[in-house]
Amino acid sequence: xxxxxxxxxxxxxxxxxxxxxxxxxxxxxxxxxxxxxxxxxxxxxxxxxxxxxxxxxxxxxxxxxxxxxxxxxxxxxxxxxxxxxxxxxxxxxxxxxxxxxxxxxxxxxxxxxxxxxxxxxxxxxxxxxxxxxxxxxxxxxxxxxxxxxxxxxxxxxxxxxxxxxxxxxxxxxxxxxxxxxxxxxxxxxxxxxxxxxxxxxxxxxxxxxxxxxxxxxxxxxxxxxxxxxxxxxxxxxxxxxxxxxxxxxxxxxxxxxxxxxxxxxxxxxxxxxxxxxxxxxxxxxxxxxxxxxxxxxxxxxxxxxxxxxxxxxxxxxxxxxxxxxxxxxxxxxxxxxxxxxxxxxxxxxxxxxxxxxxxxxxxxxxxxxxxxxxxxxxxxxxxxxxxxxxxxxxxxxxxxxxxxxxxxxxxxx
Amino acid sequence: xxxxxxxxxxxxxxxxxxxxxxxxxxxxxxxxxxxxxxxxxxxxxxxxxxxxxxxxxxxxxxxxxxxxxxxxxxxxxxxxxxxxxxxxxxxxxxxxxxxxxxxxxxxxxxxxxxxxxxxxxxxxxxxxxxxxxxxxxxxxxxxxxxxxxxxx
Numbered sequence: 001x002x003x004x005x006x007x008x009x010x011x012x013x014x015x016x017x018x019x020x021x022x023x024x025x026x027x028x029x030x031x032x033x034x035x036x037x038x039x040x041x042x043x044x045x046x047x048x049x050x051x052x053x054x055x056x057x058x059x060x061x062x063x064x065x066x067x068x069x070x071x072x073x074x075x076x077x078x079x080x081x082x083x084x085x086x087x088x089x090x091x092x093x094x095x096x097x098x099x100x101x102x103x104x105x106x107x108x109x110x111x112x113x114x115x116x117x118x119x120x121x122x123x124x125x126x127x128x129x130x131x132x133x134x135x136x137x138x139x140x141x142x143x144x145x146x147x148x149x150x151x152x153x154x155x156x157x158x159x160x161x162x163x164x165x166x167x168x169x170x171x172x173x174x175x176x177x178x179x180x181x182x183x184x185x186x187x188x189x190x191x192x193x194x195x196x197x198x199x200x201x202x203x204x205x206x207x208x209x210x211x212x213x214x215x216x217x218x219x220x221x222x223x224x225x226x227x228x229x230x231x232x233x234x235x236x237x238x239x240x241x242x243x244x245x246x247x248x249x250x251x252x253x254x255x256x257x258x259x260x261x262x263x264x265x266x267x268x269x270x271x272x273x274x275x276x277x278x279x280x281x282x283x284x285x286x287x288x289x290x291x292x293x294x295x296x297x298x299x300x301x302x303x304x305x306x307x308x309x310x311x312x313x314x315x316x317x318x319x320x321x322x323x324x325x326x327x328x329x330x331x332x333x334x335x336x337x338x339x340x341x342x343x344x345x346x347x348x349x350x351x352x353x354x355x356x357x358x359x360x361x362x363x364x365x366x367x368x369x370x371x372x373x374x375x376x377x378x379x380x381x382x383x384x385x386x387x388x389x390x391x392x393x394x395x396x397x398x399x400x401x402x403x404x405x406x407x408x409x410x411x412x413x
Numbered sequence: 414x415x416x417x418x419x420x421x422x423x424x425x426x427x428x429x430x431x432x433x434x435x436x437x438x439x440x441x442x443x444x445x446x447x448x449x450x451x452x453x454x455x456x457x458x459x460x461x462x463x464x465x466x467x468x469x470x471x472x473x474x475x476x477x478x479x480x481x482x483x484x485x486x487x488x489x490x491x492x493x494x495x496x497x498x499x500x501x502x503x504x505x506x507x508x509x510x511x512x513x514x515x516x517x518x519x520x521x522x523x524x525x526x527x528x529x530x531x532x533x534x535x536x537x538x539x540x541x542x543x544x545x546x547x548x549x550x551x552x553x554x555x556x557x558x559x560x561x562x563x564x565x
Contacts, residue, residue: 191454191461194556223482224474272481276470324556329461344465348475352557353449353463359484361560 037063044301080116081144153183199364211394241402242298426492438472451555
């Protein structure tokens with residue numbers, strides 16, 4: 001690992017051009033971990049429902065930093081670096097569980113309370129009068145880094161930086177409302193999967209913010225005549241560009257429009273019908289006509305409503321050219337059996353084998369491989385103009401430009 | 414009977430590995446349950462699957478989507494399917510558990526151990542054929558490399 005500062009110059013000020021080295025450069029990647037993930041942002045780390053009782057914990061990552069998230073004795077949620085203050089070993093080794101009142105490092109049995117403070121050192125006074133720690137050793141001066149935590153809509157966020165604004169201000173009112181639109185009542189976990197993607201983490205985040213690609217790359221809906229870009233909807237971009245929420249509005253009156261046919265694109269080539277169209281039997285459960293809402297919280301969270309299939313996706317970088325996507329499929333605790341079955345069936349649309357998400361697993365790798373020797377070449381992000389404002393169309397890359405606007409701010413480019 | 418289950422498993426694997434996906438729904442009853450999950454989700458009784466189909470139509474739609482709609486690099490599987498263990502039998506239904514290993518072969522020749530796990534099956538006789546009323550594919554790992562296109 002290198003701690004070198006990034007040494008590249010950003011080419012120009014426009015948001016519409018991005019150099020390919022940003023997906024490749026190791027020094028840039030290491031700087032992202034410090035300036036973004038460990039910087040003044042809020043990282044999604046787990047669900048509140050993952051930690052129902054005191055001592056319940058989950059392990060996860062903030063960037064590449066291993067983190068423990070744990071429910072304290074008084075009900076508050078703590079997060080701290082999963083690293084023993086002594087020799088640096090992982091303190092918690094499992095995905096989650098209940099720690100009781102303390103964590104203990106397996107290596108030399110140093111113990112931590114649920115807040116991540118060092119409380120005892122094995123043989124601190126030595127054994128039989130010999131050895132032990134110097135009298136000057138102060139436990140309060142040693143411990144893993146602690147993160148601030150905040151919750152919203154049952155999601156737990158953590159920040160390593162005292163400079164991150166309060167979570168509500170970080171999200172802004174509009175994105176916050178769209179998040180709570182979906183996560184407005186207690187959730188239940190329906191399943192968890194991990195998808196290992198062969199690409200830089202930003203290629204996935206851009207993909208999620210890219211409303212332009214959806215019906216072009218994912219031809220399931222158009223092949224089976226279900227939805228298309230000419231349907232209503234749009235994209236909301238937070239003022240700083242960092243977060244977004246896209247929406248597809250249910251309007252069934254334009255299914256035979258010629259907009260796609262005239263583009264001579266793959267989506268329109270053939271027409272099929274589902275053998276079992278009940279896959280898409282959908283209940284409008286949020287009091288509006290939004291069929292699909294994809295929301296991102298910078299840098300690493302996606303909240304998804306695809307019909308009645310709900311999930312959170314956590315982006316975890318694993319080097320300049322690899323990442324993991326941690327999927328948590330959700331329902332609500334008050335789901336009827338019919339609603340539960342509907343969510344399980346509609347989960348076919350998303351995830352590593354999703355009808356409208358499988359391609360997102362490979363397309364980032366296509367870019368990563370395609371730009372192998374094009375580090376100083378620029379990609380073109382011009383759809384829908386040059387700005388990063390909210391737009392009432394999805395034929396735009398406004399939210400992608402928003403990502404770069406925020407990214408360059410954090411990275412000081 | 415287990416010999417017939419082993420034969421059913423062998424035919425199922427050959428249909429997928431030989432890219433005869435159109436034959437795949439025919440291995441199931443109507444209605445049916447086919448789902449792919451992980452050992453961890455299975456242990457915790459979390460019901461969501463990477464694929465979840467409870468009708469012949471959903472199986473056919475999966476194949477149609479792979480053929481006509483979904484984009485993924487050309488790839489193939491090689492299933493190695495172990496011997497079925499008989500887990501019980503009642504009311505004309507046989508329960509069996511069978512371990513599997515799937516190697517994924519990509520178009521550039523790269524071969525990876527893509528999945529290991531076990532099939533938890535409920536098998537019934539329909540006419541002369543055995544069919545799956547349920548096939549729950551429990552992958553040992555919850556981690557999927559890149560994407561899962563072809564069914565396991």
